[in-house]
Amino acid sequence: MGFISRGFHGRPRDEGVKLPPGQYLVHDFPVLSAGPTPRVPLDRWEFAIDTEDGRTHRWSWRELMALPSETPTVDLHCVTKWSKLGTAWKGVSLDTLFADVESSAEYALVYSYGGYTTNLPVEDLLDGKAWIVYEFDGEELAAAHGGPARLLVPHLYLWKSAKWVQGIRLLNEDWPGFWETAGYHNYGDPWREQRYQGD
């Protein structure tokens, strides 16, 4: 047994809930972002997937809304230590958006209105693991939480779920994104507590 904090007892343990290491449970929905909240009018909103050979697939807001939607209920884990369980979303699976995209790229750089970027392997976007979501808890997604639409990749720390998502660039090599170049882990698996570089 390692270090003990004298006199620290912590909250009563809830044995029914299993959280990733170092996380604690919250019931509100904290906001974390590095700059002002961008506001994107829906008539100018567009989402794109850019392939490694220079082709671009685009969707307007109306086209996104016309695609089949899913309603994932997922747990969120933020690198700042909070976890929120059972969050209800509505959006389009990346499998649907990638259906007609021909690509053999292994890496993705997600970019957002406002300039934010984050990187992850393409395989983490596919097979029912990721969505472009536009509703939270039955309401349209608030700008502070990434509206009108954000990426949702709940099996990775929440900074990978880029708010105000604008597009995904497919790449043959890995390009670290915003937090990934600022000392955070390149992959960010909460169950392996990959918070920072070297974890």
Place this chain on the structure above:
Amino acid sequence: MNGRRLVWRIARLVEIRDETPSARTLVFQIPDWPGHLAGQHVDIRLTAEDGYSTQRSYSIAAPADGERVELTIQRVPDGEVSPYLSEELAVGDEVEIRGPVGGWFVWRPDGTAPVLLVAGGSGIVPLMAMIRARRQAGSRTPFRLVYSLREPGERYYAGELRRPDPGLDVTYLYTRVVPDGWARPPGRLTVADLNTGGWPADFTPACYVCGPTGFVETAADILLAMGHDARAIKTERFGPTGG
């Protein structure tokens, strides 16, 4: 990045300073501390006797000073960690700390652009590290601080911010209770406050905004409306969540 691994270190509490009835500054001695930049934070890990452990992030309140690392902890009612840190922890006690963390919300003493700091409540902590780093470095970069609080009794670092610090202007805003004879009625941050207490956009200042989410959203929106470049506005948001 340098790829340096962030290891957990044993930090010994060597000094306590009360800031307000519900907040105190803790000065830790951390062997082999690698140093940090103003604006960065640390992770603290507490472990109970049954092995249960939990972590929280706290902003560092002062620039690097050898192995000394200062945090200011606001007690969050019903919090799991902040009541322990702000009430129970005594000089000589130890916690585990790793860091520094965060390479974005930082000010470097070689920065020459004028600086606007906008603090809501305990959001003053990382901004105070920048003010102290400026003073420590003898920097002449002009700083302005706009510090919004519910009432005068909640001011952190009141004595230090009262002392003259050439090139630093401090504006207090109170949202609920104002001191006797205070000209501005109590109220939330407005365009007029940042017009008066901040810099014109054409001075292209570096803006740092830290506080609760709603405050940061408001302040960043006002700065954008005043014409400041979104890329020059760095924000750090926090809530009383979890504490």
